[in-house]
Amino acid sequence: MNGKRELATQLPLPISFCCLDLESDFLEYSTRVLNVFNEGYVITSPRRLRKGSFLSLRLRIPTDDYDGTYWEHRSIGRVLAVESGRDGEVGYKVELEASLPS
Numbered sequence: 001m002n003g004k005r006e007l008a009t010q011l012p013l014p015i016s017f018c019c020l021d022l023e024s025d026f027l028e029y030s031t032r033v034l035n036v037f038n039e040g041y042v043i044t045s046p047r048r049l050r051k052g053s054f055l056s057l058r059l060r061i062p063t064d065d066y067d068g069t070y071w072e073h074r075s076i077g078r079v080l081a082v083e084s085g086r087d088g089e090v091g092y093k094v095e096l097e098a099s100l101p102s
Contacts, residue, residue: 011035013061015043020054020076033059034085040077040095049092053079057094074100 012032019026035042041059049055055077060070077094085091 013059015041015060016058017043017045017055017077019047019049020056021050024053028058034089034091037093040080040093042083042091042093044089045092049079049082051079051081054097055079055094056100057096076100 012034014030015033016028016030018024018028029046031044031046033041033043041057057075057077059073059075061073063069063071076097078097079092080095081093083091083093
């Protein structure tokens, strides 16, 4: 590892978000990433999201050190599509718009 921490990138990954729509409750929801694509993630959500909604995202990836530490990435994303999973679970395809300082 040469002094660098390795990231454990097994799915699902823990992520939390806050919907930035004006009519939103502005609560932070904890959920998970089901899939990763070049421009973003497919996430689940305990609340219904609309296509076009902006989200403040906080992705936490555990390191391979197994000591409870995480690498954290904050970003702004936009819901591109609503997808149905294999088990009937609803997924939201979120494209990343901008990274934020951690």
